[in-house]
Amino acid sequence: MQAPQLADRMLQETSAPVRDALERALEGHELRRDDAVVLLGAQGRDLQVLCSIADLVRAEDVGDEVSYVVNRNINFTNICYVGCSFCGFARHKHDEDAYERGLDDIVARAQEAWELGASEVCIQGGIHPNKDGFWYREILQAIKAALPDMHIHAFSPEEIHFGQEKSGGMSLHAYLSMLRDAGLGSIPGTAAEILDDEVRRTLSPRKLMSERWLEIVRTAHEVGLRSSSTLMYGHIESVEHIAGHLETLRSLQKQTGGFTEFVPLGFIHHQTRLFLEQGSRHGASMPEDLRLVAVGRLFLRPWITNIQVSWVKMGLKMAQMGLLSGANDFGGTLMEESISKAAGSEHGDHIEVGEIQRLVREIGRTTYERSTTYARIEPRPTASERPPLAPASPIGFQALGSGY
Numbered sequence: 001m002q003a004p005q006l007a008d009r010m011l012q013e014t015s016a017p018v019r020d021a022l023e024r025a026l027e028g029h030e031l032r033r034d035d036a037v038v039l040l041g042a043q044g045r046d047l048q049v050l051c052s053i054a055d056l057v058r059a060e061d062v063g064d065e066v067s068y069v070v071n072r073n074i075n076f077t078n079i080c081y082v083g084c085s086f087c088g089f090a091r092h093k094h095d096e097d098a099y100e101r102g103l104d105d106i107v108a109r110a111q112e113a114w115e116l117g118a119s120e121v122c123i124q125g126g127i128h129p130n131k132d133g134f135w136y137r138e139i140l141q142a143i144k145a146a147l148p149d150m151h152i153h154a155f156s157p158e159e160i161h162f163g164q165e166k167s168g169g170m171s172l173h174a175y176l177s178m179l180r181d182a183g184l185g186s187i188p189g190t191a192a193e194i195l196d197d198e199v200r201r202t203l204s205p206r207k208l209m210s211e212r213w214l215e216i217v218r219t220a221h222e223v224g225l226r227s228s229s230t231l232m233y234g235h236i237e238s239v240e241h242i243a244g245h246l247e248t249l250r251s252l253q254k255q256t257g258g259f260t261e262f263v264p265l266g267f268i269h270h271q272t273r274l275f276l277e278q279g280s281r282h283g284a285s286m287p288e289d290l291r292l293v294a295v296g297r298l299f300l301r302p303w304i305t306n307i308q309v310s311w312v313k314m315g316l317k318m319a320q321m322g323l324l325s326g327a328n329d330f331g332g333t334l335m336e337e338s339i340s341k342a343a344g345s346e347h348g349d350h351i352e353v354g355e356i357q358r359l360v361r362e363i364g365r366t367t368y369e370r371s372t373t374y375a376r377i378e379p380r381p382t383a384s385e386r387p388p389l390a391p392a393s394p395i396g397f398q399a400l401g402s403g404y
Contacts (some may be wrong), residue, residue, distance in 0.1 A: 006056070007053060007056060010052055011049065014045065015046055017038045018046045020038075021035040021038050022050065022053050022298075025057065031298060031299045033243045034243075035299070036239075036299050037240055037243045039291065039295045039298070039299075040239035040295055041239055042287075050290075050291065050294045050325075051290050051294050051321075051324065053298070054294035054295075054298055054325055054326030057298060058307070058327070058328055061301055061302070062306070062328045063328075065328075066323060066328060066329065066365050066366070066367050067328065067367070067370040067374065067376075068330040068332065068333070068369060069120055069331070069369070069370055070117050070118045070353060070379070071121065071122055071153070071333060071334065071372075072109065072110070072113035072118050072121050072333075072335040072336065073121075073332075073334050073336055073349075074101070074109050074110065074121055074122070074336075075125050075336075076100070076101045076106055076123060077099060077100040077125040077126050077128050078098060078125070079091055079093045079098050079099075081126075081129050081206075091126070093128075093130070106123070106142065106143065107142050107146050110146065110147055111146060113150075113335060114150055118333070118335070119151055119377060120150070120153050121143065121150060121153070123139060123154035123155065124156055124188060125159070127159065127162050131166070132166045133162075133163040133164060133166035134163075136154070136155055136159065136160075137178060137179060137182045140154070140179060141183065143183065144183035151186070151371065152185050153185060153187070154184055154187065154188070156187070156191040157187070157189070157191045157192075157208065157212075157213050157217055157220075158190075158191035160175070160179075160187070161208045163179075172215065173222070173223060176216075176219055176225060177223050179225075180223055180224060185225070185372060186225055186228075186260070187217075187225055188228055188230075189229040189230050191213060192230050192231060192232070193231075194231065194233075195210040195213060195244070195245045196210065196237075196245065197210050199236065202236060203235070203236070214248070214252060218255065218256060221256035221258025226258050226260050226373055228260055228261050228262075228263055229253075229259045229261070229263070230262070230264070230265050231245050231246070231249075231262075231263075231264055231292070232265045232266075233264060233265070233267065233288060234267035234283045234284030234285070234288055235267040235280040235283075236274070236281070242292070242295075246300065247299075249262065249300065250303055250304070253303040254303055260372070260373055261308050261374070262296045262304050262307050262308070263308040263310055264310065265313055266283060266284030266288065267281075267283050268313060284313070284314075289314050289321075289322065290321060290322065293307060293325045293326050293327045294325045294326045297325075297327070298326070306374055307327040307329065308327060308331050309322035309323060309329070309330060311331060316359060319359070323360070323363055323365065330359075330367070334349055334350055335349075335350050336349050336350060
């Protein structure tokens, strides 16, 4: 059965509002915000058809191959004063388990990643009150001095906001240009959570608000720094908030073209104040995971065509389901990951390339390795040739006690 005939048959089995929205998507029309609201509420057979239609559209948009990046996360400090209620990672500088990695430590981890075949290091950390705006530049310069060909994907809009404010009066454009010239290759589009200030004031009243996030990402794109785009769901948000967030991302992408992908991030609730004290939901559900992938595919096309599953948030089997529901990218190998783990993630912090390939084969697809900006690249060593990964415990770890 041809894809159009298959789609028509599936659509006959859906409720009228869902069918109308899906027909608009299949006809190539841009979905409206109210279409997203309808689809984000899909249940039962409607949800099954939504995922199937998104998978058909994915094949049309980007084909059947699944991409992945070999990378390493480096979370250089957990000292942070912002106080986000959804975070289990942050520590006060006097806490017994607070830490800060020095430049030698950061470079050693980047060097190890390079030797294991990584093309990217993803660097983020807490907002450390004792750092100035040039600490981020020092990190970039140190890594580039040792590894000139390593792509550095680093510093969330929150970190850039902090760095510019502590830069001694530099404009945002000048500050981002300085980081770019020091070796910054792209930025993670994190710290977005939900781009609605009502929600943000509950999640983290001290964090940058929506317009500032957009200003930073827009300026990053203007100076030649591309970024991912993200959304955190499964906490206190409504489907209307999610639809508005997606519309905001799409609007910015129309202006700049700077987003490389969309990454839905399910809320990990276990060790967070937002859940334990403020009564959020129990994190993201299976239907929410699939709806966010599928609606992301349909709503953001043709402006953002790479949809990534977060295997750390979803787990490996749900990541496979996401790839059958509109996603085309598996994300990264990570090698270590501290932020989700601190919040209670149970899905690990490292995955081998061979495991990604196996998981993708199980759903009848093939893989290729990509760069941070989605160029196809040739692997250096294969996963089977790589030496065992060193434990994720800090190299030259500096514990910061009450005397810091």
